[in-house]
Amino acid sequence: MKGVPPDMLLLMTGSGIGSVDENFIYNQLGYDKKFIKDANYAAQEDRHLFSLIPTLLQPKSVGDIRLRTSDPLDYPLIDPRYYENEQDVKTMVSGIRLAIKISETKAFKSIGAKMNPNNWNVPGCTQYGKGDKYLECVARSISTTLYHATGTCKMGASTDPSAVVDPQLRVRGVEGLRVVDASIMPEIIAGGPHAPVIMIAEKAADMIRGAKN
Ligand SMILES: Cc1cc2nc3c(=O)[nH]c(=O)nc-3n(C[C@H](O)[C@H](O)[C@H](O)COP(=O)(O)OP(=O)(O)OC[C@H]3O[C@@H](n4cnc5c(N)ncnc54)[C@H](O)[C@@H]3O)c2cc1C
Structure with missing residues (x-):
């Protein structure tokens, strides 16, 4: 709609969770090796991977930063309060759905691209099947920051x-x-x-x- 800024960015990167070159982005984002192993992402490491990373552009949740002590050299306390506002979860789930839809287009299929099946193995979420509840659980479990x-x-x-x-x-x-x-x-x-x-x-x-x- 004219004049309304977007609330979602799909960031495309030339690597994916489990890529041999995972160090490029996923280590920067703080994913640990145990998560990658538990979701069996390493099973895809001999493939060419790319990612469509849904990113909230207008999060409604607001975090805060506070002094930990009176020593200016001490690290502060940062609480980002991700997903405190339910609307952010809804926007993120629709962003994930959009990324999945894009992966199923003719253009992507024509180059043999498909969604990594391991995306349905995120630990702690598999009991929710493949519906919005699963995607909400994934969002709450593995969302991270773009700084x-x-x-x-x-x-x-x-x-x-x-x-x-x-x-x-x-x-x-x-x-x-x-x-x-x-x-x-x-x-x-x-x-x-x-x-x-x-x-x-x-x-x-x-x-x-x-x-x-
Ligand atoms: C990994 C990463 C990727 C990013 N990618 C993008 C991107 O693709 N696109 C985009 O638009 N934005 C991106 N950003 C965000 C963008 O870099 C920041 O929003 C922007 O740099 C903030 O600018 P700033 O001047 O507020 O702070 P900074 O760029 O952090 O500048 C702060 C400066 O203050 C200096 N400093 C700190 N303490 C002191 C002190 N006590 N005395 C003197 N100097 C001090 C620091 O050395 C630093 O030079 C990214 C950020 C990160 C970390």
């Missing part, structure tokens, strides 16, 4: 009590300090944050050059 965290230091108007920085990116209540990075986005954007972060930085450079404070 697109944003919004922990929100920009907003002075009337917004949840805003940390003002529209010039100055930290409210602190003299001479700005925050210029992905954290100032008031809401997560429906796409990769890299280019928008560069735009934020360019805009901030212009504001700082033109600013008196």
Whole structure:
């Protein structure tokens, strides 16, 4: 629909869980060898694998980041609260269904591509058959991050009590300090944050050059 940003990204990668080159992406995403073994993904390792990774572009669930201690060098406590909002689960299940549908198109069939049958073996979910309950269980069991965290230091108007920085990116209540990075986005954007972060930085450079404070 015109003007409505997408809520789902299908990220295509030239590897799959169980690929010999699994180190490329799946280790980065934190899947352990036990999961790969238990779902028998290694059975496909002599094949060419690719993935369609359904990704929530507008998650409704909001996590938080808190200080663990007063030591600034200590790692903070991060709670992403994945799937706290049920709508996110529904969107993810429809994204998985879409990826399956794409794998069954003529174009994919013509190159001999088919969905990895091991996708139906995810440990802890097999009792749900092949319906939405299974896909929901898979989503809750093996979802991971694309490292697109944003919004922990929100920009907003002075009337917004949840805003940390003002529209010039100055930290409210602190003299001479700005925050210029992905954290100032008031809401997560429906796409990769890299280019928008560069735009934020360019805009901030212009504001700082033109600013008196
Ligand atoms: C593996 C991975 C893949 C990604 N892929 C994509 C992608 O394909 N497309 C996309 O759009 N986005 C992608 N992202 C997200 C994107 O990289 C981030 O959203 C973006 O880099 C955030 O920019 P930033 O300036 O907010 O933070 P960063 O890029 O993290 O910059 C923070 C900087 O601060 C420095 N720093 C930290 N602490 C201190 C300190 N105490 N003193 C001085 N300097 C400090 C760090 O060294 C770093 O240079 C990916 C992220 C990851 C991790």
